Amino acid sequence: MNVYEYLLNYNIKPSVQRIAIMDYLLKHETHPCIDEIYMALCKEIPTLSKTTVYNTLKLFVEHGAAKMLTIDERNACFDGNTSLHAHFLCRSCGKIFDMPLKEELTDTDKLGEEGYVVEEVHYYYKGICPECAKQKSKKN
Structure with a gap:
């Protein structure tokens, strides 16, 4: 299943930013934080903002497409493995x-x-x- 279909499966309307962020989560099993995702994708998507990354991850968590981890008290990290x-x-x-x-x-x-x-x-x-x-x- 590609990322576009993956998002649709969780009732999330795919966009360029959403696809890129979910693709990053699924390919990088490092449990990245918002800053890591932003820094990795902002070169490819110059219009991407940290706010967009934050709101997109929040949407993914609300729909069950990703998990937010609070194991590290300093940062919230995210996991595409649900x-x-x-x-x-x-x-x-x-x-x-x-x-x-x-x-x-x-x-x-x-x-x-x-x-x-x-x-x-x-x-x-x-x-x-x-x-x-x-x-x-x-x-x-």
Whole structure:
């Protein structure tokens, strides 16, 4: 499915800016913030503003086409992968990694039986990634 169809699938009217922003999110699984997306696309789309990027990402989140991550207290980051998964923030390099979830963690049936309607689930882990841990052990 191309990005145009992807947006239509989420009931989002495609535009040049929306297609470019969603394409960036889907191709760059780095969980970028607004500034990163803006800086990457402003050369290709000179009329693009940070406000447009912000409003577009807000629209994507409202329609379920992207997720906003608040794992990093300094920046909101965005993820084009809307499947259920966890995130790991490396406190050393600052990168955010996708992590698989164990099935028992994702069981919201019990909450449904109790009358809760689950709309979002966030699993955040923080620590040191394997690459940074290796570098740290080499220094010691």
